[in-house]
Amino acid sequence: MSDIKPVKMYLISAFLFFAIAFGAYFSLRGYINYFLKSDIISFSFPLGYIIFGCPLLTWASCWMIIIGYRKQKGTLKETAKKNNKVMNSLVAIAIFGIVFSFIFSFYVEYDLTSRGYVKCHKKSIHAPTKYIISKDMCE
Secondary structure: OOOOOHHHHHHHHHHHHHHHHHHHHHHHHHHHHHHOOOOEEEEOHHHHHHHHHHHHHHHHHHHHHHHHHHHHHOOOOOOOOOOHHHHHHHHHHHHHHHHHHHHHHHHHHHHHHHOOOEEOOOOOOOOOEEEEOOHHHOO
């Protein structure tokens, strides 16, 4: 990171914040639609996991801003201390999120199919699974 200019670090951090907000919105929307049992529910393991990975990514983005600021002011030390307790907690949340989302995605599929929801054909393997109340609603 010593050869990266602070302005680039700010831009990367701003892009990361935007991506975090975008991902968190869709992840929360998936959970809310599931719990409210909407007519159309899009859910998958990655979509469920995003909300648990956001704190760790936000922490990394904040550190990029701090390091960029210190580089700009000339106060950056090569041995910058990071708060390991915060990082360990955020990594624990992310690992919990992986396990929880994996199990919860199977539960969502079981629960919705048992309630009469129908799975639509996915256009991509990476797309979330779309559950609908009527086969006519599939596009």
